Amino acid sequence: MTASVDVKASPDRLYGRHRGHPLRARQQRLMDQTLPRLRFAESAIADPATGFGRAPEQIWLEVGFGGGEHSLAQHAANPDVGYIACEVFENGLCSLLSRVVPEGGEETAPVPDTLRIWDEDARILLQRLPDASIDRMFLMFPDPWPKSRHAKRRFIHPETVKMAARILRPGAVWRVASDDPTYQAWVEEVMGAQDLFETAPPVKQRPEGWPPTRYEAKALQAGRQPFYWTFVRR
Ligand SMILES: C[S@@+](CC[C@H](N)C(=O)[O-])C[C@H]1O[C@@H](n2cnc3c(N)ncnc32)[C@H](O)[C@@H]1O
Incomplete structure (x- = not known):
């Protein structure tokens, strides 16, 4: 699928599907047979609660x-929340899908009611959700894009922050983590210059209820210090 929305409001080009190594047979089945069963339907964007197998209590969105x-840890801990998990990288999609259905069950094994995948640029949802x-x-x-000429590609960006603020309800929390010093300073700068979210200084220990990620483990192993922010929509 290719993005077909007006992207003028986006800070930069939208991402299409990213391909890494050629897919193995199991991965191809996950993409062909499992992903369509878990995909968050375009037709549900206007009323996202309808995009799940049952009415969710809340709707949470993870970017990248x-x-x-x-995503899987949050979904397991909060099964009544409708969770929209966004990723454009095929190997990442396969990694999540492979933990949802067993080998051989790609087409038939039950999939969770309240977990859905958006396999296009998350900014399309930011533009189109109510x-x-x-x-x-x-x-x-998020990808750090440390060179200043690539700053427009950073997900945290004044335009994206406005888009996020529009779809988040008042009081909603936006959790952000980064281990990259340039990005950390950038988050502080961008979020310090807006008034749509309440801000607080980042903490340096992963807070309770924040499941670890693979990228974080690599950062810690390499001796980088992650920052964890909690922003609250005003
Ligand atoms: C550095 S990785 C971090 C992955 C994961 N959150 C972690 O902590 O291990 C960033 C991921 O965000 C994805 N990504 C970047 N921009 C995106 C976008 N606009 N929409 C959806 N996914 C995006 C990339 O494909 C990549 O897998």
Whole structure:
């Protein structure tokens, strides 16, 4: 699928599906048979509660789930929450899907009612979901784009922050984590210059209830210090 929405409001180009190594047979089945059963339908964007197998209590959105560890842990701990997990990288999609259905069950094994996958640029959802329709958002270790000429590609960006604020209900929490010093300073700068979210200084220990991610483990192993922010929609 290719993005077909007006992207003028986006800070930069939208991402299409990212392909890494050629897919193995199991991965191809996950993409062909399991992903369609878990995909958050375009037709549900206007009323996102209808995008799940049963009415969710709240709706949470994760941008760039990577291998899916955080999404799956949040979903397991909060099964009544409708969780929209966004990722464009095929290997990441396969990684999450492979932990949802067993080998051989790609087409038939039951899939969770309240977990859905958006396999296009998350900013399409930020543009098209209704106002105040999301109760919580996660951005865990976004791609840092450390060169200043690539700053427009950073997910935290004045334009994206406005888009996030529109879809988050008042009081909704937006959790952000980053281990990259340039990005950390950038988050402080961008979030310090807006008044749509209440801000607080980041903490340096992963708070309770924040499941670990693969990228975080790599950062810690390499001696980088993650920052964890909690922003609250005013
Ligand atoms: C550095 S990785 C971190 C992955 C994971 N959150 C973790 O902590 O292990 C960032 C991920 O975000 C995904 N990503 C970047 N921009 C995105 C976008 N606009 N929509 C959806 N996914 C995106 C990338 O494909 C990549 O897998």
